Amino acid sequence: MSIRLAPAFDPARTAGRHAAGRGLVTRVRVLAANDDGAEDEAPVPGAFDPVLVEALRHFARHGLDAPRVAHAEAVHAAGEGNDPATERWIAITGMFDRRLAAAAKRDLIPA
Structure with a gap:
């Protein structure tokens, strides 16, 4: 049995290929963005949102029940009067x- 290796088709990587063939535009090659936080580059805003990280960890612990458990934690924190934890x-x-x-925001956080 033979194995055939073919490159993945990605129109973004070869944008303008047909136009470049006719000499209308130069070929554009889209490269992956570097998000490793190199020192010479400014950090990407929102790259590692702390709330998203906490939500993913919460989801890892509770699975599909995560929204209900998070809401219960918000109610518990509001009952204790802990506004930062509630938010x-x-x-x-x-x-x-x-x-x-x-x-929850409407019911738990006073206006």
């Missing part, structure tokens, strides 16, 4: 379910 848990809830987070 943090509402933000984590918002990563999973925006409607549940909006309802």
